[in-house]
Amino acid sequence: MAGAVDVVDADLPERCILLFGQEGPGLSAEALAAADTVVSIRQFGSTRSINAAAAAAIVMHEWVRRHSAA
Secondary structure, eight states: OTTOEETTTSOOOSSOOOOOOBTTTBSOHHHHHHOSOOEEOOOOTTOOOOOHHHHHHHHHHHHHHHHTTO
16 A cells, blocks of 8 residues: 555554554545554565554554563
8 A cells, every 4th residue: 555654664652552454445545634643564475465454463462572571
């Protein structure tokens, strides 16, 4: 998605709400408009999408990695 920030570089505040869209349609226009940041996950090869549960696990792991000492 244009304008998305790689999860490695994204600001993931300790107090935040993470929204995950379903495969295919993604998030609604209303959810995207309410979001401060749209995060992407770098992928290798020709794959253009990732399972929503797998994507959520990756992003939540990154959030925990950053804030587990807090």
